[in-house]
Amino acid sequence: MAKKRMVQAINEAITEEMERDGSIIVIGEDVHISPVGDTRGLIERFGASRVRNTPISESVMSGMAVGAAATGSRVICHLFYGNFIYTGFDAIANQAAKLRYMLGGQVKLPILYMAMIGGGRSVAAQHSDSMHPMLMNLGGIKIVMPASPGDAKGLAKAALRDDNPVFLLQAAGRGGELGEVPEGDYTIPLGKAEEKRAGDDVTVVAIGSMVKPALKACDELAARGISVSLIDPRTVVPMDYDAILASVARTGRLVVVDEARKSCSAASEIAATVAERGFHLLKAPIGRVAVEDVAIPYSPVLEKAVIPDAARIVDAVLKIAVSGGVPR
Amino acid sequence: MSAQEISSERLLQMYGRMFRIRLVEERLAQVQAAGELPGPVHLYIGQEAIAVGVCAHLSDQDWICSTHRGHGHFLAKSDEFQRMVAEVYGRATGVCGGKGGSMHVADVSKGILGANGIVGGGIALAAGAALSAQTRGTRNVAVVFFGDGAANQGVLFEALNVAALWSLPLILVCENNGFSEFSPTATVTAGEIWNRATPFGVPGRSVDGNDVREVWAAAGAAIERARSGGGATLLEMRTYRLRGHVEAEKSFLSKSYRSDAEVEERREREPLRLAVAALHGAGVTADAIAKLEEKERVAVQAAFEYAAESPWPEPGAAFEHMFA
Ligand SMILES: Cc1ncc(C[n+]2csc(CCOP(=O)(O)OP(=O)(O)O)c2C)c(N)n1
Numbered sequence A: 001m002a003k004k005r006m007v008q009a010i011n012e013a014i015t016e017e018m019e020r021d022g023s024i025i026v027i028g029e030d031v032h033i034s035p036v037g038d039t040r041g042l043i044e045r046f047g048a049s050r051v052r053n054t055p056i057s058e059s060v061m062s063g064m065a066v067g068a069a070a071t072g073s074r075v076i077c078h079l080f081y082g083n084f085i086y087t088g089f090d091a092i093a094n095q096a097a098k099l100r101y102m103l104g105g106q107v108k109l110p111i112l113y114m115a116m117i118g119g120g121r122s123v124a125a126q127h128s129d130s131m132h133p134m135l136m137n138l139g140g141i142k143i144v145m146p147a148s149p150g151d152a153k154g155l156a157k158a159a160l161r162d163d164n165p166v167f168l169l170q171a172a173g174r175g176g177e178l179g180e181v182p183e184g185d186y187t188i189p190l191g192k193a194e195e196k197r198a199g200d201d202v203t204v205v206a207i208g209s210m211v212k213p214a215l216k217a218c219d220e221l222a223a224r225g226i227s228v229s230l231i232d233p234r235t236v237v238p239m240d241y242d243a244i245l246a247s248v249a250r251t252g253r254l255v256v257v258d259e260a261r262k263s264c265s266a267a268s269e270i271a272a273t274v275a276e277r278g279f280h281l282l283k284a285p286i287g288r289v290a291v292e293d294v295a296i297p298y299s300p301v302l303e304k305a306v307i308p309d310a311a312r313i314v315d316a317v318l319k320i321a322v323s324g325g326v327p328r
Numbered sequence B: 001m002s003a004q005e006i007s008s009e010r011l012l013q014m015y016g017r018m019f020r021i022r023l024v025e026e027r028l029a030q031v032q033a034a035g036e037l038p039g040p041v042h043l044y045i046g047q048e049a050i051a052v053g054v055c056a057h058l059s060d061q062d063w064i065c066s067t068h069r070g071h072g073h074f075l076a077k078s079d080e081f082q083r084m085v086a087e088v089y090g091r092a093t094g095v096c097g098g099k100g101g102s103m104h105v106a107d108v109s110k111g112i113l114g115a116n117g118i119v120g121g122g123i124a125l126a127a128g129a130a131l132s133a134q135t136r137g138t139r140n141v142a143v144v145f146f147g148d149g150a151a152n153q154g155v156l157f158e159a160l161n162v163a164a165l166w167s168l169p170l171i172l173v174c175e176n177n178g179f180s181e182f183s184p185t186a187t188v189t190a191g192e193i194w195n196r197a198t199p200f201g202v203p204g205r206s207v208d209g210n211d212v213r214e215v216w217a218a219a220g221a222a223i224e225r226a227r228s229g230g231g232a233t234l235l236e237m238r239t240y241r242l243r244g245h246v247e248a249e250k251s252f253l254s255k256s257y258r259s260d261a262e263v264e265e266r267r268e269r270e271p272l273r274l275a276v277a278a279l280h281g282a283g284v285t286a287d288a289i290a291k292l293e294e295k296e297r298v299a300v301q302a303a304f305e306y307a308a309e310s311p312w313p314e315p316g317a318a319f320e321h322m323f324a
């Protein structure tokens, strides 16, 4: 299998799907030159009719995606940084998430909204949010958050065949990371988690950008004799609770790691659901590792203080992993 | 107010500030390339006349809102800039304590509500500052600087409407520098930006944004009108971005969006060059200009030393300032 970068994998998925399905169109700011790299080469290959470089007008972009999708196109709406989801949020929340429902199921809305989310690169509060929880709360929106290039390709292709609005949220600054990418028609069904590491002592669920530090934490914990079952949900809507609960059934302990702000985060939702459906399985309180309820600061010293890293994950696991399940 | 009325003292003063902006930005380009800055920077080189010509009419009680390309506006409005440089360095002494960085430099004590990472984000903020100035019965005004790219955000039209309805003391300064990130303006912007004010009954004007005298005159008239209750004005400043959208962009772009020849051609009418010619025309000696430039060099050098030697913030500071 060839090693490729995350943005190349996404690019490959889009290119293949656009070849396969002539109804797919792309709209987005600077998609013709593609500073991120994921839409590179599309305009040359598919032409300026299907690939539209848009003005900086997120509110019309996000809404046009809905209108075009409702009337026969399959739309890729590239929103660049996740924080620009907010400038396009009205149509996402008021139209995309509920038009089909309000119309009693009369329309399908095959839209792939794309954005890069999260911090770690000193781009400050207006370019560093992780807003998947807000999208999760809308209902009517699916959300994929790949943590590896292979997953990015498989999930992007599946998302492009889905008949609903799907967000593909890529961890900002991780687009260059290499990984194995299967050739050709490779899809991963939405809603299927992957166990990245098998283990019996503690379950760690890590979302998107947090899979990488969680893997590092697994190694450090293994050195201390603690084996972790690391679950990457890959999509947070739909969420593979069966996989998470199956793991918790073995370990009896759960730590959830999320780069979103803690209040109402995906970590909170997972914790709540496991408590609701699997309380009898738990031997210790559930831990959440997330960003405290602050904006993401610019200075690297400050940013490091707020974004979860392997050390914080290790601490959270140790806190509930002591024998007898009594938190320290 | 016409460009001819400008005194040679005023012109020299404005040139000095433009020169300062140029020095700071060139130095930031250097230290960015050397890896000394934590984050990306969008430089104002080539657009200095706009910030300086506008801010020459403003006091600390007047407000400005700016953009991701905001160092120049800060430097034009405030004489104190060491802590702005320290902010871009992410240091504890930064004007926002290192929390904001390049895209959020602000000094509220100087009427600088800040640079902004959201394209078009300053437009509504400035409309609000204008509303507040009006309801509090002051003669103060709010100025928003925004790019040609931001002129395609719907909020511009909403702000024009409300500013017209309420005669807000708001000056909308669009810096048309030819590009919206990596897209030439004409490929993403229909019609004339100055003319977007017309349907709302707001005066719109197109101004040579590289000639500080023209900027000064046009801004002076608009600001005076706003102060005396006449309402908003939209000024489209024609200029050209001489550096990249963001520093080091060539390292990640796979193709170019403009030619080097085009940039060189546009450099001939760059604002500092035009200002020097105007100064000579007004009888200011080369000696007087050189003296002023030297003074600025010393001040800028001191600011960068201050920034580079400043301490990093304490990690715990990350959890302060969310609520009043
Ligand atoms: C709401 C929003 N959309 C997109 C961006 C990404 N972005 C940053 S600067 C920029 C181009 C801005 O162009 P213009 O307004 O002309 O300002 P200039 O960069 O030319 O000064 C874009 C698209 C952003 N920061 N905010």
Ligand SMILES: [Mg+2]
Residues within 6 Å of the ligand: B147, B148, B149, B175, B176, B177, B178, B179, B180, B181
């Ligand atoms: Mg521009």
